Amino acid sequence: MPRASLSPGAVVGLALRIVDEEGPDALTLSAVAGRAGVATPSLYKHVRGLAELRGLVSGRVLAELTEIAAEAVLGRSGDDALRALMDGWRSYAARHPHRYSVLVQAPLPETAEAGDRLVGVMLAALRAYGLEGSAAIHAVRCLRAVTHGFAVLEAEGAFRLAEDLDESYALLAHMVVSGLRTAREMSAADSTPGR
């Protein structure tokens, strides 16, 4: 009686609702089956197992994040684009903290390709800086580390003091743009003789 009208996509959707409402640790095949009104083993007709489901969920989250980042960058460039990208990223993570936490230890092979698209968006956001080759890669890595680091810490409630988080994030964004602006000096200074 295929009445539940399930599908891999629908299963991922239910999984996301569980993650949102009860946290990543509550994501269990048994819980998904419960919401679907179906016996647990039935899920195996749509998904290879819990591990694959986790990967699919992570992929979906990463896709959403990519979408948001891409929209944020649209029609902007330079510092403006960068700040918009960072703001969009953070606000997604803040809006869906549990969902974002799923990303934290997502299985690598499954999320790699989704991540590549996000990296593409970041590269585009950095285009105005005229970074070439490796320099662009290093910049993207820093951008990833910065945004992801802040998002993870905020999502898991690691910032426990009362100071305004928006201000902290503004400083972080300032670090990125000012650091990129002065990046040439850095490598110059590095190769300068005398300490």
Place this chain on the structure above:
Amino acid sequence: MPRASLSPGAVVGLALRIVDEEGPDALTLSAVAGRAGVATPSLYKHVRGLAELRGLVSGRVLAELTEIAAEAVLGRSGDDALRALMDGWRSYAARHPHRYSVLVQAPLPETAEAGDRLVGVMLAALRAYGLEGSAAIHAVRCLRAVTHGFAVLEAEGAFRLAEDLDESYALLAHMVVSGLRTAREMSAADSTPGR
């Protein structure tokens, strides 16, 4: 026959070895008991359960990291101290990637106090910048986000391109120090009229 000479500390030690060798997901009471040469329920004489063990492990890792950060900062100040702190942090995470991953979703209450000490070290490292009150908090938050973000991504193998990671990290450090150096301008610019 209390011959196994276990203790909470010894249990945490075994747990750390498991984490290092088989990854955080392999940390299970049954695995620890196996290494200890003891039946699983015996562990409950030393540890309240798996959740508490995880918390203790995270606490230990955070303590190690704090130790390393503190040593790195010793006898240095300013940019020098900051870079040493960042380098020590990253090298710890790179040396013990699985151990570092444990930190990623550690139970909050258990790791909060250990984290406070680490924050203290970071505040000390920033002392030379003369940041006052909230400004210091914002700076510490950025430092945490930056180092943690990079460490997490590196530990889980998220940087998949061939470019030298040391160079990426140097750029990140440059962002931090140059951002802090120019932080005053930022808030000035923010309150400047005319966008």
Place this chain on the structure above:
DNA sequence: GAATTTGGCTAATGCCATTAGCTTTACGGC
């Protein structure tokens, strides 16, 4: 309308955490 594929089911297995209750060991006081 019949055949095949699809999506659901029940039953069974095994691993893990956790609890309860028993037993033996080590140790401190006499």
Place this chain on the structure above:
DNA sequence: GCCGTAAAGCTAATGGCATTAGCCAAATTC
């Protein structure tokens, strides 16, 4: 040197979960 007690181990039992196997009904297709 003996004895009582508390600590640290054990076995047995329970329950949740993932996963596999094999069955059966419903939908889809010819």
